[in-house]
Amino acid sequence: MLKTYRYRLVPSCKQQAALQHTLDLCRNLYNCALEQRRMQRTTPVAQMREVTELKKEFTDYQGVHVHVLQNVIKKLDRSFENFFRRVKAGQKPGFPRFKGKDRFDSFAFNNTGFSLAGKYLQISKIGAIKLRLSRPLPKDSTIKSLIVRRSSNNWYACLVADYTPQTLPASELCVGLDLGIENFAALSDGSFIPNPRIYEKAQAELRRAQRRVARRKKGSHRRKRAVELLRKVHERIANRRLDILHKESTKLIQKYGTIVVEALNVKGLAQGFLAKQVQDTSWARFIQLLSYKAEEAGRRLVKVDCSYTSQTCPECGVIKKKSLSNREHNCECGCRMRRDTAAAKIILGRIAPLGENVGAFSPCVA
Ligand SMILES: [Zn+2]
Known part of the structure; x- marks a missing residue:
């Protein structure tokens, strides 16, 4: 059985910058690959092959694990699949869109490129990041993949574990x-x-946060901060x-x-x-x-x-x-x-x- 375990990462400033840099590169790749699919006939397989060439050509991308980049292409392909599925079903979906900074928040590894050792998660090309192991992974589980996700200003590691669940003693109730x-x-x-x-209980708090955003000037730093606070209320x-x-x-x-x-x-x-x-x-x-x-x-x-x-x-x-x-x-x-x-x-x-x-x-x- 597969189950995802989410842990909070505690990266150092340097690591945080590296995570953000990886995310930015992935987003950039996503947008370029989307542009390519809009302009010419290409397949995800061909795009995946091009990833290797991309790594050769741009030094920045050499700092990102190849699976991470391939997973970006897969992610894009999934959004196209969803789009076409919904078109077939007679709905009116939006075309896959370019991702702005706020709309791209994760990158993924397959079964290699990372390892968990005690309180540290070793991520390829980024380093050993401390994580809060708030609950243990199930016994005898194997980790299938890793998704690194940013939410507000926090970073999380989502580990997908494969394990045999322990059944509870039978109950007739x-x-x-x-x-x-x-x-x-x-x-x-x-x-x-x-x-x-x-939601009802938090509404006053939420309204206050929304009002704070509305009052501040668009594009200002203060507004950005207010948006950040609002996001935190929602998350809470x-x-x-x-x-x-x-x-x-x-x-x-x-x-x-x-x-x-x-x-x-x-x-x-x-x-x-x-x-x-x-x-x-x-x-x-x-x-x-x-x-x-x-x-x-x-x-x-x-x-x-x-x-x-x-x-x-x-x-x-x-x-x-x-x-x-x-x-x-x-x-x-x-x-x-x-x-x-x-x-x-x-x-x-x-x-x-x-x-x-x-x-x-x-x-x-x-
Ligand atoms: Zn009756």
């Missing part, structure tokens, strides 16, 4: 999850995962959110053998009237985390059809329309409970007829 806005999730056992509302929000998603998904995986969720059309929902809240709760990311953690631990994540989950009674199965504002489930059969708990029970109940449809995604809006 099953749970249904109803993802919502009032609560992040309602569990079929009647408990809840509260909505952290991180994203980190906080991801942290909670990780903690909650891990808790669920450790306790339950089978987790049943509804196959949501999050993209459709996020465009609707509840867009901001839906983005904030990041259901899609949560399901993604659950799904890889389940695979790793040998647990089961099942996605079921989500139609009428909140309208059906878990006791008698009668469908009764409820408006969105109606938070209680009150059925004639005497079944009374919270609306989302009822939905979670329905979701759990749907596992039986549908069986193991892991990964099946049926689009739905409800």
Whole structure:
């Protein structure tokens, strides 16, 4: 199983300059290769071959590992592939564009050109950079590739490790999850995962940072600094959110053998009237985390059809329309409970007829 581990790099000033220089050269190559593909008929294979000649001709490029340069060509080719795929699908994508300084933030190594030794990451042509080994790599893992990434003013090393996951002891427990806005999730056992509302809480901070940018003169150094601060606020929000998603998904995986969720059309929902809240709760990311953690631990994540989950009674199965504002489930059969708990029970109940449809995604809006 492949998994990416991200560590913060602590480069010296000299190393930082070297990293930035490499990034600039890669960006330059990307833009030149894009220009070439726009102007003449060429293939990524031919461009890759030219990389060797480029290294001979320009001394600057001799200071960059050949795989890094080839990966730039691959990156460009991927953006062309995506472009053509979307054209074929009848969408109207933007043509691959030239990358400005802020739009190119990583370069990649294949399995050579770097090595990890204790607290240091030896990167070819750059040197041994200290890194914060915040968590150990899994035992007996082999590192497949390295991506060096800049984010705001920090540098990160993303190591892609291949390893055999340790499965958790089997659990007979099953749970249904109803993802919502009032609560992040309602569990079929009647408990809840509260909505952290991180974006809402950070909004004042965010607004202040945005205002600071808006007030400063375009092109000025002060504005640049304000933009940097705004970016940091965004990053902090994203980190906080991801942290909670990780903690909650891990808790669920450790306790339950089978987790049943509804196959949501999050993209459709996020465009609707509840867009901001839906983005904030990041259901899609949560399901993604659950799904890889389940695979790793040998647990089961099942996605079921989500139609009428909140309208059906878990006791008698009668469908009764409820408006969105109606938070209680009150059925004639005497079944009374919270609306989302009822939905979670329905979701759990749907596992039986549908069986193991892991990964099946049926689009739905409800
Ligand atoms: Zn009922």
